[in-house]
Amino acid sequence: MTELHCCQLTGFGQPLEVSTRPLPEPRGEEVLLRVTGAGVCHSDVHIAEGGYDLGQGRSLSFKERIRFPLTLGHETTGEVVALGSGAHGVAPGDQVLVYPWIGCGDCAVCRAGQENLCLSPDFIGVNRDGGYADHILVPSARHLVDIAGLDPVKAAPLPCSGLTTYSALRKFGPRLESVPTVVMGAGGLGLMALGLMQRMGAPGAIVVEPDAARRQAALEAGARAVVDPGAEAAAETIRQAADGEVLSVLDLVGNTASLTLALDLLGKGGQVVVVGLMGGDINLPIPYLPMRALTISGSYNGNLGELRELVDLVRKTGLPELPIERRPLHQAEASLEDLRAGRVVGRIVMTPEASE
Ligand SMILES: [Zn+2]
């Protein structure tokens, strides 16, 4: 094979274009992978649209950060096919997961192992070409995690929805195992969170989700209760399901309604970890923060060390049983449309072989 097939974004608001380019040859530390799984994430919808809603008519634009054409895709598994002369640590045939949140490697944040928070990111599928392709060039084997023996399609969502929820859940500390957690949203992240919570020893989650099909999916994924936030006395129902007091909320929606409800629910000393990026703003009377001793935390992706921990965890306890729909690569645009319209339960993972 001498060609690379990919689905690229050529401008904000534009449909993805199927494109063919010469297959790159890895140089230096680079590694070339044949893609075995490419997860379709809601962030890809935001990237294709060009920004996030900040509320009150403001938005956070990707304009400065993205160069076109861009191959989307940051949830990628692959098989090593070729290595640059300076690459080591992997061999052709290895099954790997790509850590996409690559930083500059030089700054204090990167040196502390938090390159996902680097101010000069080189994120795969955002700042450089990603996995919506049959092959992907990764800058270094350092960013590859061995997944031998795991299903590469089921493992594909681990570096984004998996790592994002894992890193966010860890921010609750020992409380994760001692009190029930309220989870806002039962999309791909919500179902992943439920699967990981069981594996991390959490006592069960109360899931808040307006969509009936997603609530059902959450029950099947092990939620101890599901609540429609639009129903009458929803907050009271949630408190009852949490044995009377809510101390931990994982907000995977991140809009005005979800965070307002989260802050309303929290008891004294409670913590909300916000992951969702649906957008908007909140009006919070400041005295509530000290008087109720609230903690509002944000969590963004996760670091490479956490991804290795997560892969170890699923090796021991099994991959979370997330509903996964396999699609061929050329359905990338239709998949983004389905996500945008809220029609996806679980995760879509594209497999390039299916399109041949
Ligand atoms: Zn993502």
Ligand SMILES: [Zn+2]
């Ligand atoms: Zn850096």
